[in-house]
Amino acid sequence: MPRHTLLVHAHPRTDSLTAQVATLLHARLKDEGGTVDVLDLYAEGFDPVLHPADEPDWENREKAYSPEVHAHMDRILAADDIVIVFPVWWMAPPAVLKGWIDRVWNYGFAYGRSKPRLASKRMLWLALMGSPLEDIEKLGLDTVLETQLRLGVSEYCGITDSAVRVVYGTELSGVPKDLRPERVRQLLEDAGAALEEALPR
């Protein structure tokens, strides 16, 4: 049975490394015979601000949220695998992606049920980090994303087959211009390897 993947990405520029990684993963997933729903949060104009319509009602896990949120919930439900590609901004996902989690991964849908609805899915958070790993380790920040995203979101929602993978050193401004194409090639290869390792076919 071919797998269906929801491929979410979040970057304001279509020529970003993030967008290139998303394009590569899209191609890989299709080459493997799967189907892919691409959710480009910027291109779709997703509103990350949580308004009262999408605020959880802790006394009603059947609450009807906004139609936009229910449409996104349906896209999540349809997926076997969820892959999220994003640049790390202040050691966290960009606001548009954080807002997608805030609004869509809502009470009664993603969590708050004795039988979690999303538990059978697989999930990969693929983060692009400007700094090299050594710098992040020196700051004691190398487990931040794992804690926040895998434990704080995926596992909290019952998705035990989940992983955070980080492609480090994506900030190219310090790399001589003539060496950048090779560095980009290497970073894309790292991203492809992370997909294969985290979500084996």
Ligand SMILES: Cc1cc2nc3c(=O)[nH]c(=O)nc-3n(C[C@H](O)[C@H](O)[C@H](O)COP(=O)(O)O)c2cc1C
């Ligand atoms: C607002 C902002 C915040 C950032 N914060 C971090 C950070 O906390 N740690 C880090 O290593 N890089 C940080 N960066 C660098 C990005 O991670 C890096 O530019 C990005 O991964 C490169 O991929 P892109 O070409 O797709 O943007 C930040 C960049 C921006 C624009």
